Amino acid sequence: MNRSELTTAIKKRKVGKKPPAAWIFLQRWAANPVTMGSVCPSGPGLQKLVRENLICGPDEVVVEFGGGTGALTKAILDGGIPDERVYTVEIDTKLAGYLRGIYPRVNVLHGDCRHIDRMLPPSLIGKVGTLLVGLPMVILPKRMQAEIVDAIFRVIPEGRRFLLFTYSFTSPLDMKALGLKGTRLGWTPVNFPPAYLWGYSRA
Numbered sequence: 001m002n003r004s005e006l007t008t009a010i011k012k013r014k015v016g017k018k019p020p021a022a023w024i025f026l027q028r029w030a031a032n033p034v035t036m037g038s039v040c041p042s043g044p045g046l047q048k049l050v051r052e053n054l055i056c057g058p059d060e061v062v063v064e065f066g067g068g069t070g071a072l073t074k075a076i077l078d079g080g081i082p083d084e085r086v087y088t089v090e091i092d093t094k095l096a097g098y099l100r101g102i103y104p105r106v107n108v109l110h111g112d113c114r115h116i117d118r119m120l121p122p123s124l125i126g127k128v129g130t131l132l133v134g135l136p137m138v139i140l141p142k143r144m145q146a147e148i149v150d151a152i153f154r155v156i157p158e159g160r161r162f163l164l165f166t167y168s169f170t171s172p173l174d175m176k177a178l179g180l181k182g183t184r185l186g187w188t189p190v191n192f193p194p195a196y197l198w199g200y201s202r203a
């Protein structure tokens with residue numbers, strides 16, 4: 001291969017090469033800083049915490065709110081949940097397309113997680129073993145927080161908790177106002193910024 005052919009091949013590879021997840025995440029953050037809530041995807045410490053706290057019975061599925069570039073979808077899959085039993089909800093069109101590209105067998109639901117009961121197949125209502133919230137709840141308006149919490153309790157089994165990660169040391173949700181009880185399940189410095197995983201159930 002001569003020098004000119006080599007240059008053409010490199011250019012072609014650059015065009016065909018997928019941009020890294022962190023770059024896509026940053027671009028989507030620049031477009032929608034409030035819905036994204038963070039400048040970069042979750043890291044390995046948070047992925048480990050998520051894996052350790054997954055519950056999924058034999059007839060259950062796992063649902064993620066806010067798939068982003070799939071960092072926590074990966075944690076769910078690495079936790080042993082088969083792709084077909086993972087549902088990730090993503091409001092951003094570009095990110096939903098990206099998720100479909102990297103996880104073709106995962107169920108990517110493009111839309112607003114507040115409508116989860118209409119997005120899931122009816123047979124899965126009450127069969128959501130783990131529901132993981134990856135939204136920037138702490139910066140969302142109180143009314144939206146309440147709508148998201150109501151939507152969660154419409155699909156998880158009675159008495160089950162849901163998971164929520166946050167960068168804030170204190171509860172990102174006003175437990176009294178939302179009728180919740182919550183526990184800090186763990187925290188990790190191996191994330192940027194350091195993150196906490198909370199579990200919430202009805203008070």
Ligand SMILES: C[S@@+](CC[C@H](N)C(=O)[O-])C[C@H]1O[C@@H](n2cnc3c(N)ncnc32)[C@H](O)[C@@H]1O
Pocket residue numbers: 035036037038040041042065066067068069070071072073089090091092095111112113114134135136
């Ligand atoms: C902080 S990012 C988390 C991404 C990923 N889970 C991670 O940990 O790297 C929040 C994601 O939630 C999505 N999102 C925000 N509001 C949403 C909503 N109402 N329904 C579904 N997805 C939403 C954003 O587009 C963004 O991808």
